[in-house]
Amino acid sequence: MSSIDACLAGIAKVNERILAKPEEDRRKHIRERSVSVVVPDLPAVFDMRLTVEGLVDIVQRPRGGPEARPQVRITVDSGDLVDLAEGRLDPGQALLRRRIRLDASMGDMLRLRKFL
Structure with missing residues (x-):
């Protein structure tokens, strides 16, 4: 089990990967979306927005x-x-092995796969 701070650092690292993509690619594949990352083994949920400028407005709140x-x-x-x-x-393997659960529309899933 990792800490809340480690999870926040992980989210920051994912944001860096998103921002490392050319802006043209981000504009092509990213539609602004509200995102929640639920972490069942910690008392935390991370709410944020996915935008062309990356993950913004990241807020940690208690689960429940x-x-x-x-x-x-x-x-x-x-x-x-x-x-x-x-x-x-690997995100694809994690989805197949049910180590990660993604609840999103089919269109969002297809767009997100470009950045995971």
């Missing part, structure tokens, strides 16, 4: 509190979140 329904919800254990961010866990 009131929430708006995000357009994309990712459920992943803290250790797997850190491993995904560090490149030690």
Whole structure:
């Protein structure tokens, strides 16, 4: 199990990867979406917005509190979140092995695969 700080660092690393893509590619594949990352092994949910400028407005809140329904919800254990961010866990394999759960529209899933 990783800490909340390690999860935030992992989210920051994913944001760096998104911003490393050329702006033209980001504009082509990213549609602004609300995103929640639910971490079941920690008492935390991370809410943010995915935009062409990367992941913005990142807020950590306690799990179980009131929430708006995000357009994309990712459920992943803290250790797997850190491993995904560090490149030690392949996103496709994680989805197939059910180590990560992605609740999003089909269009959003197809766009997101370009950046995971």
